[in-house]
Amino acid sequence: MSNIIKLLPDAVANQIAAGEVIQRPASAIKELLENxxxxxxxxxxxxxxxxxKTLLQVNDNGCGMSALDARMSFERHAxxxxxxxxxxxxxxxxxxRGEALASIAAIAQIELKTRPKEDELGTCLTIEGSKxxxxxxxxxxxxxxxxxxxxxxxxxARRNFLKSNTTETRHSIExxxxxxxxxxxxxxxxxxxxxxxxKLQKGSFKKRIxxxxxxxxxxxxxxxxxxxxxxxxxxxxxxxxFAKKTRGEQYFFVNRRFIKHPxxxxxxxxAFNELLPTDxxxxxxxxxxxxxxxxxxNIHPTKTEVNFKDAKYVYSVVHASVRESIGKxxxxxxxxxxxxxxxxxxxxTRPKEDxxxxxxTVNPDYxxxxxxxxxxxxxxxxxxxKGPASGDPNWENLYRNFENKAGAxxxxxxxxxxxxxxxxxxxxxxxxxxxxxxxxxxxACNIRSGVMIIDQQKAHExxxxxxxxxxxSGQQQASQQQLFPREIHFSPTDLELLKTLQPELTRLGFxxxxxxxxxxxxxxxxxxxDMDIAGTLEAIVEDAxxxxxxxxxxxxxxxxxxxxxxxxxxxxxTLAEAEMADLFDRLFACKVPETAPDxxxxxxxxxxxxxxxFLK
Ligand SMILES: Nc1ncnc2c1ncn2[C@@H]1O[C@H](COP(=O)(O)OP(=O)(O)OP(=O)(O)O)[C@@H](O)[C@H]1O
Ligand SMILES: [Mg+2]
Numbered sequence: 277m278s279n280i281i282k283l284l285p286d287a288v289a290n291q292i293a294a295g296e297v298i299q300r301p302a303s304a305i306k307e308l309l310e311n312x313x314x315x316x317x318x319x320x321x322x323x324x325x326x327x328x329k330t331l332l333q334v335n336d337n338g339c340g341m342s343a344l345d346a347r348m349s350f351e352r353h354a355x356x357x358x359x360x361x362x363x364x365x366x367x368x369x370x371x372x373r374g375e376a377l378a379s380i381a382a383i384a385q386i387e388l389k390t391r392p393k394e395d396e397l398g399t400c401l402t403i404e405g406s407k408x409x410x411x412x413x414x415x416x417x418x419x420x421x422x423x424x425x426x427x428x429x430x431x432x433a434r435r436n437f438l439k440s441n442t443t444e445t446r447h448s449i450e451x452x453x454x455x456x457x458x459x460x461x462x463x464x465x466x467x468x469x470x471x472x473x474x475k476l477q478k479g480s481f482k483k484r485i486x487x488x489x490x491x492x493x494x495x496x497x498x499x500x501x502x503x504x505x506x507x508x509x510x511x512x513x514x515x516x517x518f519a520k521k522t523r524g525e526q527y528f529f530v531n532r533r534f535i536k537h538p539x540x541x542x543x544x545x546x547a548f549n550e551l552l553p554t555d556x557x558x559x560x561x562x563x564x565x566x567x568x569x570x571x572x573x574n575i576h577p578t579k580t581e582v583n584f585k586d587a588k589y590v591y592s593v594v595h596a597s598v599r600e601s602i603g604k605x606x607x608x609x610x611x612x613x614x615x616x617x618x619x620x621x622x623x624x625t626r627p628k629e630d631x632x633x634x635x636x637t638v639n640p641d642y643x644x645x646x647x648x649x650x651x652x653x654x655x656x657x658x659x660x661x662k663g664p665a666s667g668d669p670n671w672e673n674l675y676r677n678f679e680n681k682a683g684a685x686x687x688x689x690x691x692x693x694x695x696x697x698x699x700x701x702x703x704x705x706x707x708x709x710x711x712x713x714x715x716x717x718x719x720a721c722n723i724r725s726g727v728m729i730i731d732q733q734k735a736h737e738x739x740x741x742x743x744x745x746x747x748x749s750g751q752q753q754a755s756q757q758q759l760f761p762r763e764i765h766f767s768p769t770d771l772e773l774l775k776t777l778q779p780e781l782t783r784l785g786f787x788x789x790x791x792x793x794x795x796x797x798x799x800x801x802x803x804x805x806d807m808d809i810a811g812t813l814e815a816i817v818e819d820a821x822x823x824x825x826x827x828x829x830x831x832x833x834x835x836x837x838x839x840x841x842x843x844x845x846x847x848x849x850t851l852a853e854a855e856m857a858d859l860f861d862r863l864f865a866c867k868v869p870e871t872a873p874d875x876x877x878x879x880x881x882x883x884x885x886x887x888x889x890f891l892k
Contacts, residue, residue: 287406290382296577297379301328302447307376309455312336314369319463327444337419340392346399352378365569390420454534460484498605502597514559516551525559543591547598553875711856717847726883734872736844741873744836755785755799773820
């Protein structure tokens, strides 16, 4: 047989290779912007026409290239960024493979103008489908300007695969945003079809986020800042209350490179846990700095994936940092007192020394269910005694860490403290002010700065949720033995699901015995009535089914959530004043009193000035 294997001509090989790196205008934009960042520029402009299909151009004021380098830069595997294999373990640039320009040049018409600072004349070079069509010295600005015209002009099949201009523009903008986000010390502008789309001035990371996503983000972000021996993580997460139904602004950067990492995404979202509704996605903008030797970025042609040497460790640091940030800062902004100087109540005019540090006083032995009269789901009026102990130990630790980290006592009261100050404010004035119910849905209470409104159902859900979670993580709870065990019918698959939850259910006080097509209820939690049992178990099974469809939330959290929603006092239930006071006390003894387990707001304040404004 004659020999049939032949080397492909360079231009064809390049075209094939280009397919991996350049799929659409957005991929070329990414490569050009990354080259511009690597060039040390502090001013970068992207110009696009027709979603980048006919023109995309990146101008930078970086280091520029000599005439020889300008020519070399389009050769495959020609790079100034690494010289030997070992360098792969210490990559500090975005590029390193020397492939991008060769790939782009294989499938487009290129015009490059470049001049290093020290040279008087620059180089102008044109290439078409990998072929050099012109090179000459020319006067040009310091830095580099690279135009890519008619992408895929010689690969009609690829060109036909491009989506509508709207879709391609969206992809292109997304690439621009990713690079611009993590390089806030660089000015960026973007023009599309002659119109300015973005003009971003250098500044802080937060400023860059706000400039890109809108002013509202100024209020929505919580800082994340953590350094361990191996990694540093900083950036921002969006407050839970602003989480979106669509996977929106979720950005991970590793060593200033945007990456997609489902595992780390889970680290963040699970840190939000019960604060988020099941179908909502939090926003985050997080930057991880790590020794390049501890990651492998060379696993995907577009360099948007990374392998960590110790992914579990990175996961745990990300998770803990986000959790700490939520714990430290995540409180409803409306609970922040903007003290109006015109309000000169005794509290305001009192000399500073007299001010008592607000304290949390919660009885740790308190069982929230002692108060619930079996059968009625109503709040008992007595039984909640305040003791000297503090709230949840985990929360306190988080908070303490924060203080230690700051290295000094916190002089400005945090929002959390404000919240407790709010509670003490209420206590101070409780002789004078009363709770009253609005339309059997909301509880209103006078506070110094206005009126506080609490959603009764949501508040009770939060109280029960935390109580159930505590039960689930502790010992088996007291169960009320049923004299005549009741049978509830379930399909075999539902029964299987129920069985997988048996340990948790037992811990909550359910004593269940599975038969062929039913369970017999031998015991139920002390605070649940016989009446509720079927509906509650059905809701638990239903939720377990949903959990299979969209895993992510921990079992205990789902269970506690389902039960709390089932058991909470509903809107429409009349509450006695003492019951309202009890609910208030128990709500503010919760870890997260301002947000319901589904992420909805529980507490809001209508300020006096709001009321004045309303009545103007
Ligand atoms: N805007 C620019 N300013 C200065 N030099 C540039 C610029 N763009 C490219 N270069 C030079 O051209 C070389 C080739 O660029 P190219 O993007 O093809 O490869 P790379 O960036 O080294 O690696 P990768 O393929 O991973 O992007 C770079 O190493 C750099 O020296
Ligand atoms: Mg590059």
